[in-house]
Amino acid sequence: MDSVDEDLSARILLQNVIQTESSRSPITRSASQAQFQSPGSRVRHSIRLRRSDVVALTPQEALKQSIKKKLRESTSRSSLPEPPSKRWAVSEGVGKINTPAPATASLLYDDDITPRYLLRGILQTEPETSLLVQDRPVRKEPELPSTNSSLHSNRPSTGLSDLDFPDMTTTVNLSNTVKGLRRKRPCRSLNITAFNRQLEHEGGSATEKDLSSLSSASPSSITFSLKTPFVDIPNEKRRFQRKVANRKKICLEEFDEALRNRQAAMGGDPELSVREDQQGLSETVRSEGFTLGLSDLTAPDITHDIITSKTELYAPPDDTATTFTIATQDKDTITGTQIQREMGGMKDEEEKDMEEVGEQKEYKMEIDNKDREDLAVDAGQREALVRQEESKSQTEEVADSRTGEDEELAKSQTEGEVAESPAEGEVAESPAEGEVAASPTEGEEEEMTESQTEDVADEGRQVVEKGLTSQSLLHNAMHISRRAYCSEGGVKVAGVMEGGRGYKSMGAELHPTETGCAGRRSEGDTAGEWHSGPEVGASESAHTRTVTLGSAPPSPLPQEDELEGLSRTGTSLGNEEMENSMPPLEMTFEPENNAPHSSISSLHPITTQSPADHEEDWDDVEERDGIQSEELSMKTPAFVREKRNALPIDPLATPTILKDLQPSVSAGAAAAVKPKAVRGKRTGSAKKDPGLSKSYIMSVFKHFAKTKVSTDVYPVLKEIMELYFDRLADDLEMFAAHAKRKTIEVEDVELLMRRQGFVTDSMPVNVLIEKYLPMESRKLLIPVATSGNYVIPKPRRK
């Protein structure tokens, strides 16, 4: 027979079953007896089966016997098998289905147990199974046409009657089970989907197709309610497939595009545009900056800043990139605010030297007087403020503040690229925009110096480049993106310095987008200062880490700048910076560079070389770095881009967390938000006194107030927050001094949290970290949690 060859497996199975029937476990009989409502028939059935088993039956004969038995069983049985019920359920009431379900289930189970029944089912159901279902069923159907015909004959007669149910079900079940025996599992899934479709359609056509589809579906599922089992199966199958990997990328890309579109559309809205720009430019930034309106970047900045100094070797590229960005921002903000406070009326005409000195002073002051967190906070605040301001006003006001800030920034910034970037941005803008001739130029210089101090090459180059090209938009975008980087980076402190390369690229990009030079500069300064602070304490690993990050994100940036056509006049500066940054990257202090800036470096004998380098670089740079930085940035465009792209995902995921981080700042908000995160947000705009932007403070406060908040509270809030931050910085400084250190470390902050009551014996720091910080910060803070039991850096906790 033709079918013999094809249906070799079925025949063989059937023969085996028949031959081994006698050896069948008594379970089937007893089980069947128990299950069936008409035990008598069942017994008879089983007896008959046995009889048939004894005799070596041909497949067809066996099939016939089985069919007959099934008919008898079905008639005797009151319960109907499920699969047919399913088919009918659609058209008929569910009651029918449910009642027969258990019986059929039992029967099915019984059948399933014995291969004989399974085979029988196959043989019986083969003709029934529609050709649509699978190849196998189709194959099998023709194999036993004779038997099938008998089945068919039976079926049509009972098709619509209740009798048909058991028959169908058994056959269906058997077929299903038999199919289960087959090896091609995936086929089933197809059937299932088809079945589901049919079910959904309420198939109407209770045809063999349904049955076949049903049969194709897992046999066990047939027993019960119509939809659930089948639905479950496909879902399960889908679950196993795990197609999640692609989503994020797509979202990010789309997101970027959307952002860019928004930017184009919004244009007018400075902050939003700025944000968008940032996002568009820096993917990493995108995730973080995008989530929150104002406060996005600052929160992670602080935590990152604080953390970066501590986390040493642990710095996945993504993290570093993010941290890098954040750090820079913080620096900028810090310096800016500090500058504003302390420097007061620095004039544009002041020379870089003055600025540098001022920076040093500020740096010292900051180091001495302020905690890292404070810096971070200031930086964050300033950044926020600066950003806002920048976006809002690009007028003289900005220019004026810029000049002052730039100067201050340049001085105070030793570490951060951020300072550079903002300064650069400002500088670039000013010359480009021509709003304030003096200030911008000075700002540029400042920026350049700043960049030198910060991450050296990158920023310097950027500054130069930016200054040359007056692409306000670009500046703004760049700046924002830069900021975004900073905020994202969180781990700026360490990274800023090290990621010279990265920074440069970032700075370059950021600069063009700078809108408010002053703000940026201040931010950059603060960031720089802040960086120097944490860097001091930070281990080299941290620096290297940040460097890598910085290099990664910035590299694409500078390229962009370059692409934009920034002149390379500043390149010299940038090169110099690059050169300078390079050494820090390599973790080799540059004595040569330091020499001229010994004063600066003396500020932080321990401090990471980067700040000193930055300062030195700044001075020396003017010529060398630009080129080098550019080159460096050029080197890893793709790589950096990928990293940047990879980074932003996390921040996006935790927008609310960032929000949570911010509110703690407000004095009124007693929520158990990590004080670090809160503090980070304090950004002092270049123009105003240091303090977070009004919208930011209000938004955070409102979020935690959970009731309506009038705007009258703002001045009070602002004052309280300033006091809070002052005290915070004071305490942190005391703690650091108590431990005979000169740098505020993470453990100082932890101790403060304990004093504040956020951390108790029952609420460890890690829990708070996980509760309130975004993923990047968390990764940095708790490297063990994400290391998969393989922690390279020294664990943060003793």
Next chain:
Amino acid sequence: MLSTTSCRANVNFREKMATAMDEEERKLQRLKAAVHYTVGRLCQSIGEDHQKEFSRQVIAAIAETTFRQCDIFAKDLEAFARHAKRSTVSVEDVKLTARRSTALSNFIQRKSEEIASANQEQRDTRKKIAGKRKNTEMVLP
């Protein structure tokens, strides 16, 4: 046999734990009583200075607050000592704890200076005595 002994052991253990807890409780009570008594005395003396009296509730509130604050101080001091990587609480830790309150910090500062000077004097005198002894010893043999 074994089961009964183990049961008895468990019971004994639990009793011991219970008694230990009771002991702790009783200690706390005694400490609280001591604090309350001291606070009462202090309030009395201060009241006499200002011709004012302290009601019982006030004294109780002050005593309870003092007791809890002591607990907090102890925890903070321990945290500070650990922060400085020390296993002993020192004057520095105390000063750090009290810096919030200006008056208190000043007071503690002065006190610590006095104590330091006193210690210094003691050491000087001890050295002198030791020196004299050495001289005499040297001379004698």
